[in-house]
Amino acid sequence: MTISLTRGAFPNTRLRRMRAQDFSRRLMRENQLSVNDLIYPMFVCEGHNQRERIGSMPGIERLSIDLLAKEAKLLASLGIPAIALFPVVGAEKKSLLAEEAYNPNGLAQNAIKAIKDAAPELGVITDVALDPYTTHGQDGIIDDKGYVLNDRTSEILCLQAKAQADAGADIVAPSDMMDGRIGAIRQTLESAGHINTCILSYAAKYASAYYGPFRDAVGSAGNLGGGNKYTYQMDPANSNEALHECALDLAEGADMIMVKPGMPYLDIVRRVKDELAVPTYAYQVSGEYAMHCAAFENGWLDKDAVMAESLMAFKRAGADGILSYFAKDMAILLNN
Numbered sequence: 415m416t417i418s419l420t421r422g423a424f425p426n427t428r429l430r431r432m433r434a435q436d437f438s439r440r441l442m443r444e445n446q447l448s449v450n451d452l453i454y455p456m457f458v459c460e461g462h463n464q465r466e467r468i469g470s471m472p473g474i475e476r477l478s479i480d481l482l483a484k485e486a487k488l489l490a491s492l493g494i495p496a497i498a499l500f501p502v503v504g505a506e507k508k509s510l511l512a513e514e515a516y517n518p519n520g521l522a523q524n525a526i527k528a529i530k531d532a533a534p535e536l537g538v539i540t541d542v543a544l545d546p547y548t549t550h551g552q553d554g555i556i557d558d559k560g561y562v563l564n565d566r567t568s569e570i571l572c573l574q575a576k577a578q579a580d581a582g583a584d585i586v587a588p589s590d591m592m593d594g595r596i597g598a599i600r601q602t603l604e605s606a607g608h609i610n611t612c613i614l615s616y617a618a619k620y621a622s623a624y625y626g627p628f629r630d631a632v633g634s635a636g637n638l639g640g641g642n643k644y645t646y647q648m649d650p651a652n653s654n655e656a657l658h659e660c661a662l663d664l665a666e667g668a669d670m671i672m673v674k675p676g677m678p679y680l681d682i683v684r685r686v687k688d689e690l691a692v693p694t695y696a697y698q699v700s701g702e703y704a705m706h707c708a709a710f711e712n713g714w715l716d717k718d719a720v721m722a723e724s725l726m727a728f729k730r731a732g733a734d735g736i737l738s739y740f741a742k743d744m745a746i747l748l749n750n
């Protein structure tokens with residue numbers, strides 16, 4: 415697009431004219447942020463009436479299923495369309511083969527059922543990845559050198575996705591970055607009769623240092639023991655590769671794709687949206703949330719204004735929705 419200057423320059427054109435009043439600023443606003451754009455990530459823990467703070471994520475808590483169900487009702491009443499669920503299971507449930515991931519009565523599966531009972535209109539997005547369930551904190555099954563085995567992992571992801579769909583998940587969201595897992599999961603869901611279960615693929619998931627607080631929240635940081643996920647998550651230096659990843663996952667049957675992290679990767683969101691024109695989501699991850707909170711708590715930034723501006727940036731970049739730990743606070747702000 416080229417901007418025509420044939421109308422003449424200053425003073426014929428004064429861009430400040432349209433900015434002079436609130437009504438004209440509203441009329442020319444190119445993007446809107448609404449509660450329909452917001453997806454709230456939530457952590458579920460074992461037990462009853464449990465509410466645990468997460469040190470590096472002020473305001474975010476792990477909730478036991480009973481409290482989670484109550485919270486789900488509140489979120490639905492705020493108009494939030496969907497939540498993304500992350501289980502925090504005890505060390506005794508973790509293993510090398512992550513069997514707990516597909517336990518029909520496991521924590522995540524029971525949480526799905528409880529949320530769908532409490533707030534049927536609230537979309538439930540589930541995490542398909544093995545890191546909450548492995549003793550080593552990697553997203554898959556490892557060989558004796560610690561390498562994450564692609565196809566072996568994919569088989570277990572299929573069992574996990576099916577268990578989640580059986581429990582009532584509306585959208586399964588593989589966040590593991592194995593190759594070919596979207597096709598395998600799609601086939602599994604079709605065979606099991608879950609033809610309308612959507613797949614939100616974490617298609618362009620970068621090996622980012624911004625996930626630190628999330629790993630505290632789910633308790634996988636210690637297990638990972640300084641390890642990294644470079645052999646499956648993407649190199650932050652790459653952009654074309656993200657398009658390749660997204661195109662493959664769409665071809666394999668993803669309904670929605672995600673770019674993650676968010677703010678440092680908005681250029682990727684824009685490229686994906688422009689070139690693929692499909693439902694595109696971005697995840698404002700835990701480290702982004704933590705940085706903002708630190709500045710708010712110090713009085714260095716204004717919470718409401720910066721939260722709103724940060725989320726609007728995703729809309730401007732082309733995201734159809736944003737996973738954000740600010741989703742609840744933002745929904746409250748938008749509703750007022």
Ligand SMILES: NCC(=O)CCC(=O)O
Pocket residue numbers: 541543589624625626627628629698699700701
């Ligand atoms: N699979 C989900 C995540 O890794 C979330 C990362 C974050 O919020 O930092």
Ligand SMILES: [Mg+2]
Pocket residue numbers: 591592593594617659662663
């Ligand atoms: Mg991929």
